[in-house]
Amino acid sequence: FVASVDRQSACFSHHPDAVNQYGVLVNDEEYTFVFHWFFMTCLWAHGTPIYSERQETLPIEYVDIRQFIREARPLFESEATVTVRVEGTNLATGEPRTVTGTVEGVQSVVGGEESDPQIAGQVTLIVDTGHERVRIGGWNAVVEDVEATRIVVTDVADVDSYPSLRAGTEPAE
Known part of the structure; x- marks a missing residue:
């Protein structure tokens, strides 16, 4: 689980089946940026969206x-x-x-x-x-x-x- 809030805060926790069972709450833009890039490179770029409310028409x-x-x-x-x-x-x-x-x-x-x-x-x-x-x-x-x-x-x-x-x-x- 990764959540980034207004580029200022982040929450992270391992997969429930992972050996390490802990979570991290961060209130720092630089560390939030690190979690953002973990998400973009390790999860988002390789995943398939299940659901999206993204608008496909302008704007x-x-x-x-x-x-x-x-x-x-x-x-x-x-x-x-x-x-x-x-x-x-x-x-x-x-x-x-x-x-x-x-x-x-x-x-x-x-x-x-x-x-x-x-x-x-x-x-x-x-x-x-x-x-x-x-x-x-x-x-x-x-x-x-x-x-x-x-x-x-x-x-x-x-x-x-x-x-x-x-x-x-x-x-x-």
Whole structure:
């Protein structure tokens, strides 16, 4: 069992059949980040969802920049225009900041080399607001302009090419 609450607290316990029978409660953002990555790499990436209330029509919300990039990759590769609203923290001031614009690019770097954004490395989303290019990072962003806590896909140009994003319809099989 793993639970992460507002990126500030985490709860963890072993599988009931495990030899070690204990649980951990953490109220620290850095340790919560460790439990988050344990969940994402060891459980989520390899598991099959049993139930989801996730919306498949616009707007679609993400709390993880990597999952957004994985799922939106076909849109980026087809050069579709993806409009997003990013809620997060301005890293220069520490103040909340919301950025709205089109995704201009995605950068994923490990050790100075371009890489796949699946698990490791720095991932940056570049959003063009019409006035500026804003660099968006995920949890624990350091070098970007904004640390995203929520990414909302608000529009996709040429939505007919992506029936699962057409409002009011069922996702394509």
